[in-house]
Amino acid sequence: MRKKPIFILIGTILSAAIAYQQSAADTSSNNRNNRASHNSSSKNGSAKNNSSNAYAKRRYANDEYRKALKNMWTQVYPSSGRTIYCNKQFSTRNRKERKKYVNAEHIFPMSWVAKDLNCGKRRQCQENSAQFRAIESDLHNIYPALINVNKARSNFRFGDVAGEKRQFGTCDFEVNKRKRIAEPDETVRGEVARAILYMAYQYNLSLHEKTEKLMRQWDRQDPPSKEEKRREAVIHKIQGRENPYISRYPFTK
Numbered sequence: 203m204r205k206k207p208i209f210i211l212i213g214t215i216l217s218a219a220i221a222y223q224q225s226a227a228d229t230s231s232n233n234r235n236n237r238a239s240h241n242s243s244s245k246n247g248s249a250k251n252n253s254s255n256a257y258a259k260r261r262y263a264n265d266e267y268r269k270a271l272k273n274m275w276t277q278v279y280p281s282s283g284r285t286i287y288c289n290k291q292f293s294t295r296n297r298k299e300r301k302k303y304v305n306a307e308h309i310f311p312m313s314w315v316a317k318d319l320n321c322g323k324r325r326q327c328q329e330n331s332a333q334f335r336a337i338e339s340d341l342h343n344i345y346p347a348l349i350n351v352n353k354a355r356s357n358f359r360f361g362d363v364a365g366e367k368r369q370f371g372t373c374d375f376e377v378n379k380r381k382r383i384a385e386p387d388e389t390v391r392g393e394v395a396r397a398i399l400y401m402a403y404q405y406n407l408s409l410h411e412k413t414e415k416l417m418r419q420w421d422r423q424d425p426p427s428k429e430e431k432r433r434e435a436v437i438h439k440i441q442g443r444e445n446p447y448i449s450r451y452p453f454t455k
């Protein structure tokens with residue numbers, strides 16, 4: 203009995219938080235309606251169950267994406283692979299070991315997608331936009347990357363970084379934080395370009411004119427490698443959708 207006021211207090215705080223989030227979220231969606239009903243029922247009691255449901259919902263906002271990642275680590279790279287920007291070999295045999303230094307990089311950043319779809323922050327988009335969830339889960343845009351390099355790339359556009367200051371040891375990957383530009387090694391510029399061009403084409407996402415021009419240039423300068431074609435074919439099989447910039451090279455759409 204002594205715990206009851208605490209639950210009521212937690213319920214009230216959660217209701218307020220949920221109501222706030224709801225008002226900030228995008229327009230009509232099922233999630234919204236679900237939240238509205240959670241909100242009203244928590245006022246009638248059983249606040250604890252409803253609040254833990256709401257928490258679970260936020261934490262696992264895109265099951266499709268989690269499934270895609272699992273497919274990547276188990277099917278696209280069943281035993282080993284190389285990271286996108288630094289060509290560093292990794293093994294997928296020991297998940298715990300791999301997770302220490304390699305994670306998943308969206309070449310076409312999800313923050314650009316969120317902005318384009320106007321669905322709010324990434325978490326809000328995961329909850330409210332089926333289109334965002336589909337885009338986030340597309341493996342043609344997801345490459346393994348060294349965690350620190352992935353972090354440094356942030357959501358910067360690609361371009362030329364003046365000077366050749368090596369920030370990651372022997373890895374030829376540079377970023378200019380002030381100008382928010384990242385420049386990968388010549389050997390992966392094609393891979394990067396074909397992921398970016400594919401995303402814009404497949405999902406009708408907008409690309410800055412300058413970026414599009416550069417990506418088309420990189421696409422021509424660095425044709426698909428054997429490994430890139432292998433990867434594309436495996437993903438094509440998993441998703442039932444090809445990346446024509448790789449499978450039908452040169453694709454000039």
Ligand SMILES: [Ca+2]
Pocket residue numbers: 388389390391392393424425426427
């Ligand atoms: Ca290449």
